Amino acid sequence: xxxxxxxxxxxxxxxxxxxxxxxxxxxxxxxxxxxxxxxxxxxxxxxxxxxxxxxxxxxxxxxxxxxxxxxxxxxxxxxxxxxxxxxxxxxxxxxxxxxxxxxxxxxxxxxxxxxxxxxxxxxxxxxxxxxxxxxxxxxxxxxxxxxxxxxxxxxxxxxxxxxxxxxxxxxxxxxxxxxxxxxxxxxxxxxxxxxxxxxxxxxxxxxxxxxxxxxxxxxxxxxxxxxxxxxxxxxxxxxxxxx
Numbered sequence: 001x002x003x004x005x006x007x008x009x010x011x012x013x014x015x016x017x018x019x020x021x022x023x024x025x026x027x028x029x030x031x032x033x034x035x036x037x038x039x040x041x042x043x044x045x046x047x048x049x050x051x052x053x054x055x056x057x058x059x060x061x062x063x064x065x066x067x068x069x070x071x072x073x074x075x076x077x078x079x080x081x082x083x084x085x086x087x088x089x090x091x092x093x094x095x096x097x098x099x100x101x102x103x104x105x106x107x108x109x110x111x112x113x114x115x116x117x118x119x120x121x122x123x124x125x126x127x128x129x130x131x132x133x134x135x136x137x138x139x140x141x142x143x144x145x146x147x148x149x150x151x152x153x154x155x156x157x158x159x160x161x162x163x164x165x166x167x168x169x170x171x172x173x174x175x176x177x178x179x180x181x182x183x184x185x186x187x188x189x190x191x192x193x194x195x196x197x198x199x200x201x202x203x204x205x206x207x208x209x210x211x212x213x214x215x216x217x218x219x220x221x222x223x224x225x226x227x228x229x230x231x232x233x234x235x236x237x238x239x240x241x242x243x
Contacts, residue, residue, distance in 0.1 A: 001104065001155055002032040004074050004081075005144050006067070007111040008049055010037045012141045022149060025158045033148065034074075041069040050114050059115035067110070067121045074108055081106040083127045086140030086147070087116065090129030093147060097130065101147070102154040109147060111140030173222060174215040177207035 005013065013035050017023065025031040039047040043065065050060040075081040082104050091097070101107055110117070110126070122129065132143045152158055180191040194206045215222050 001030065001102070001151075002034070002106045003148055003151075004034045004036060004106070004108040005111065005148075006036050006038050006070050006074070006108065007139075007141055007144070008038045008113060009111075009139070009141060010035045013145070016145055017148065021158055022152050025152050025155060028157060030155050030157055031152055036070060036074060038066050038070055041066040041073065053115065057115070061115055062113060062117040062121075064118040064120050067117060068125065071108065071110075071121075071125050075106075078106050081108050083108045083110065083125055084147070085110045085112060085117065085122060085126045085129045086131070086143040087112050087129045088131050088134075088136050089116075090131040092134075093130045093132050093143075093150075095150070098147070098150040099154055101151045107151075109140070109144045111144050113139040173224075174211045175219060175222070177211040177214070 007013070017026070017033050022031065022033075026033065038049050042048060048063065049066050050062050053059070053061045071083060075083070082101070084101075084107060086109060110121075130143070130147065132146050137143065180195060184191050184196060192206070194202055197203070212223075
């Protein structure tokens, strides 16, 4: 898979993708990441990428010319490239969307800045607008990092254990269950006995119950109508499981 990123601050990405899972995916040739400086696609001597908005208003708007040139130059040999604008106005980025992007061969991420980008770019060249949350950041660079990281985890072979991504929070529509490791007791705080039992069916039921409990406590919005029956089935066995 290949990610292209358009930004006016390419320096921000230096080092970010050189660690952990992303670095290993690049080294294994599962992933390629190319960072493009939008100013390289300007035609004036000052390399201007923004201008005042028509109709007045606060702030500046990213100009259409550099973005059209950049997007067309990057995608000319791959017209199937998905062009994604990172924007507060976009769809909320989540695990299902990460899985959807992981199926694409090439994804181009546009890091917006200022008050936004000229709408003609959005209407004619952008496939998707994505937001990583209901808040405003200074630009799309951090969201681009988030998208690349989330998608990379889902690429076949990127993780040491292929089951890890399937068991992550949100993959089943719920938050993840609690995790414990050695020692079995620390400062008088024991690991739940069920995890030491070796009874895999009981452990799996305990994990489902705990995942549902945490989701109901922290993110009840995730428990939609289709999960109500499942929630009742999991939680009704709570008394039968050792904590």
